Amino acid sequence: MAFSPDNIEKLARARADLRMGVPVVMSDGVILAVETLKADRLKDLCSFGAAQLALTDWRARTLKVHVYDSDLTRIALPEDVSLSWVRAMADPADDLNMPMKGPHKMVRDDQSALARAGIQLAKSARLLPAVLCLPLDMPAGFAHQHDLTMVDQAVVLNSQLSPMQPVVHARLPMTVSDAGRLHVFRPEDGGEEHYAVEIGTPDRSKPVLARLHSACFTGDVLGSLKCDCGPQLHGALAQMGEEGQGVLLYLNQEGRGIGLANKMRAYALQDQGFDTVEANHRLGFEDDERDFRIGAEILRKLGFDQVRLMTNNPAKIARMEGCGITVTERVPLQVGRNPLNDHYLQTKAAKSGHLF
Ligand SMILES: Nc1nc2c(ncn2[C@@H]2O[C@H](COP(=O)(O)OP(=O)(O)OP(=O)(O)O)[C@@H](O)[C@H]2O)c(=O)[nH]1
Numbered sequence: 630m631a632f633s634p635d636n637i638e639k640l641a642r643a644r645a646d647l648r649m650g651v652p653v654v655m656s657d658g659v660i661l662a663v664e665t666l667k668a669d670r671l672k673d674l675c676s677f678g679a680a681q682l683a684l685t686d687w688r689a690r691t692l693k694v695h696v697y698d699s700d701l702t703r704i705a706l707p708e709d710v711s712l713s714w715v716r717a718m719a720d721p722a723d724d725l726n727m728p729m730k731g732p733h734k735m736v737r738d739d740q741s742a743l744a745r746a747g748i749q750l751a752k753s754a755r756l757l758p759a760v761l762c763l764p765l766d767m768p769a770g771f772a773h774q775h776d777l778t779m780v781d782q783a784v785v786l787n788s789q790l791s792p793m794q795p796v797v798h799a800r801l802p803m804t805v806s807d808a809g810r811l812h813v814f815r816p817e818d819g820g821e822e823h824y825a826v827e828i829g830t831p832d833r834s835k836p837v838l839a840r841l842h843s844a845c846f847t848g849d850v851l852g853s854l855k856c857d858c859g860p861q862l863h864g865a866l867a868q869m870g871e872e873g874q875g876v877l878l879y880l881n882q883e884g885r886g887i888g889l890a891n892k893m894r895a896y897a898l899q900d901q902g903f904d905t906v907e908a909n910h911r912l913g914f915e916d917d918e919r920d921f922r923i924g925a926e927i928l929r930k931l932g933f934d935q936v937r938l939m940t941n942n943p944a945k946i947a948r949m950e951g952c953g954i955t956v957t958e959r960v961p962l963q964v965g966r967n968p969l970n971d972h973y974l975q976t977k978a979a980k981s982g983h984l985f
């Protein structure tokens with residue numbers, strides 16, 4: 630292994646830079662995340678050349694802005710651009726008070742890869758999916774001059790998974806079973822850790838009762854009534870305890886992969902009357918941004934390739950199968966319906982195909 634950081638390690642650095650508001654240089658230019666943009670950096674960026682604001686197609690639809698690049702849109706920054714204008718374009722919090730933010734000058738050349746990679750990096754940094762981009766002729770020189778991290782655009786766009794490594798496991802007696810064991814997995818790029826709770830010693834040659842649980846701080850820890858996550862987490866563990874074996878992956882993919890801050894933005898939009906899917910779209914996200922390769926890889930590292938999957942979500946089954954895990958049976962997990970999450974569960978059934 631080389632002493633210097635490789636391409637995937639540089640991506641992890643770039644994510645940290647974006648979260649601090651520091652620009653990141655890519656193969657075709659430089660980008661800045663809108664969420665962490667500071668006024669002086671916006672001014673500097675504009676002094677270097679004609680910068681653009683890149684938003685996803687979903688955000689563009691909410692703003693009624695034309696989409697020329699299929700999955701994203703690029704808007705030339707107006708001459709009198711201000712930090713508050715840039716933020717209002719990216720963050721839907723004030724859409725209802727301030728619906729019109731145009732007219733806009735669209736960028737329509739075929740150089741959209743920088744914007745696409747920038748948005749993808751912002752998403753993986755769990756920020757709003759919106760970036761400022763400035764195309765550059767000599768990006769390496771620019772990176773060197775300003776002491777910025779430089780990443781390969783193709784590596785961002787390929788979204789290769791950083792391999793998950795087992796860090797440690799230890800016995801964990803729980804109320805549902807005293808034969809519990811917690812495994813900690815860490816991606817090689819130092820990113821977010823994920824956990825596996827193994828109950829009993831399941832036979833690796835047979836399908837294991839499994840649950841892929843996505844973190845929900847509000848539901849799992851606080852007992853939120855807006856979703857069914859807490860009861861699903863505890864219900865799944867209880868069933869594994871009764872059967873004497875099973876594996877529950879606790880995946881840190883909060884908010885279906887958009888992060889807790891963005892999930893709370895979505896909750897604020899839900900208080901304005903939008904449903905769970907519409908709220909994600911107004912923020913510029915797909916309705917489900919989770920990467921199921923992580924769960925599949927952890928299962929394989931634990932020695933499992935066949936599961937009896939506890940879920941109501943057929944898309945989860947398809948995505949696990951797509952990642953090479955055989956789902957021999959769907960085990961329904963219908964718990965925790967209450968008057969405050971009834972509409973949320975109905976929306977999941979109507980729009981995401983959940984089976985309740
Ligand atoms: N973006 C967003 N995420 C939410 C919302 N409500 C819950 N979540 C997240 O949704 C995830 C719940 O996913 P899962 O319990 O795996 O649910 P699922 O994919 O619908 O499928 P099941 O296996 O049937 O539970 C957690 O990460 C929650 O934080 C919401 O309104 N918006």
Ligand SMILES: [Zn+2]
Pocket residue numbers: 845847848849856857858859
């Ligand atoms: Zn939840």
